[in-house]
Amino acid sequence: MGSVPRTVQELAAKEEEIPQNYLHKEGDGGAPNAPPMDVPVVDIALLSSSSEELQKLCSALNTWGCFQAINHGMSPEFLNRIREITKQFFHLPFEEKQKYWREDNDIEGYGNDMVLSEQQKLDWTDRLYLLIYPEDQRKLRFWPENPRSFRSTLHEYSLKLKSISVVVLKAMARSLNLAENCFVDQYGERSKLYARFNFYPKCPRPDLVLGTKPHADGVGITLLLQDESVEGLQFLKDDKWYRAPIIPEAVLINVGDQAEISSNGMFKSPVHRVVTNAERERISLAVFYVPDAEKDIEPFEELIDDSRPRLYRKVKNYVDIYFQYYQKGRRPIEAARLEV
Numbered sequence: 001m002g003s004v005p006r007t008v009q010e011l012a013a014k015e016e017e018i019p020q021n022y023l024h025k026e027g028d029g030g031a032p033n034a035p036p037m038d039v040p041v042v043d044i045a046l047l048s049s050s051s052e053e054l055q056k057l058c059s060a061l062n063t064w065g066c067f068q069a070i071n072h073g074m075s076p077e078f079l080n081r082i083r084e085i086t087k088q089f090f091h092l093p094f095e096e097k098q099k100y101w102r103e104d105n106d107i108e109g110y111g112n113d114m115v116l117s118e119q120q121k122l123d124w125t126d127r128l129y130l131l132i133y134p135e136d137q138r139k140l141r142f143w144p145e146n147p148r149s150f151r152s153t154l155h156e157y158s159l160k161l162k163s164i165s166v167v168v169l170k171a172m173a174r175s176l177n178l179a180e181n182c183f184v185d186q187y188g189e190r191s192k193l194y195a196r197f198n199f200y201p202k203c204p205r206p207d208l209v210l211g212t213k214p215h216a217d218g219v220g221i222t223l224l225l226q227d228e229s230v231e232g233l234q235f236l237k238d239d240k241w242y243r244a245p246i247i248p249e250a251v252l253i254n255v256g257d258q259a260e261i262s263s264n265g266m267f268k269s270p271v272h273r274v275v276t277n278a279e280r281e282r283i284s285l286a287v288f289y290v291p292d293a294e295k296d297i298e299p300f301e302e303l304i305d306d307s308r309p310r311l312y313r314k315v316k317n318y319v320d321i322y323f324q325y326y327q328k329g330r331r332p333i334e335a336a337r338l339e340v
């Protein structure tokens with residue numbers, strides 16, 4: 001008997017039958033031909049001077065819950081270097097990647113989908129998950145040294161994304177006529193940034209298997225670098241799935257549950273998923289801005305009035321709530337929703 005594959009990549013290479021726990025019900029798998037979403041493109045460099053651009057940002061986050069950010073100060077060549085180190089890492093032999101294997105009771109490291117409940121369907125993806133800020137909390141033992149430029153390139157990307165997150169969070173505040181620091185202050189100086197490298201091997205049954213099952217991000221905001229040519233990400237709007245188009249030089253930014261809570265529902269944390277592909281593998285890199293777990297997250301007072309009642313209670317350590325609800329197969333943000 002051969003050994004049991006530990007990663008989806010090994011499973012895919014075996015070309016055997018797909019284990020039951022990856023198979024969704026007929027109709028719940030991917031619909032690769034979903035119509036494209038008309039997701040707005042926002043010029044980050046204009047957010048401080050153009051009220052039109054700010055308005056575009058606000059309406060994008062109020063409808064789709066996401067936008068494509070361009071003019072963010074990172075060159076297309078640099079973004080391609082990020083994609084390249086991602087591909088190089090996942091294409092190393094398993095023994096090499098195993099050095100960074102996620103330990104029990106840790107969320108960081110390299111591994112397959114985390115099993116949080118027995119009835120859970122597994123995602124057709126392998127991941128490398130790393131905390132990148134605060135810098136003094138980095139666990140370098142999980143940071144690949146192969147390819148050689150991995151650590152320095154990720155560090156450079158971290159610096160850029162940290163400042164882009166702050167620019168976006170401030171613009172989000174101004175677009176709601178709030179003091180520009182209200183999101184960053186509520187989320188705290190010890191907010192965290194996590195990087196999640198996703199690798200989706202080719203899958204022989206895209207009709208039944210999902211790369212990432214439907215979820216909303218339990219974070220403040222997410223900054224996603226998509227594969228430069230393979231689509232797969234889809235967003236749910238009014239109960240219909242739409243595919244996210246690729247703009248190679250853009251970073252796709254979406255609202256997470258905690259920004260939906262602090263904006264009292266003005267910004268939507270969108271449900272999204274990733275479909276699989278029989279012909280081509282895909283990579284992506286999601287960076288999550290996660291509020292300090294010690295901070296109270298609640299709707300800003302200025303966004304509550306008679307016409308717009310408070311929609312969410314105060315939450316703390318939302319990521320824990322997130323995992324408890326996720327196990328029950330419910331949307332975690334329901335835990336914070338008030339009856340109105």
Ligand SMILES: O=C(O)CCC(=O)C(=O)O
Nearest residue numbers: 196198212233274284286
């Ligand atoms: O791979 C993608 O495009 C999206 C991944 C995602 O939704 C996530 O990591 O939370």
Ligand SMILES: [Fe+2]
Nearest residue numbers: 215216217272
């Ligand atoms: Fe996500």
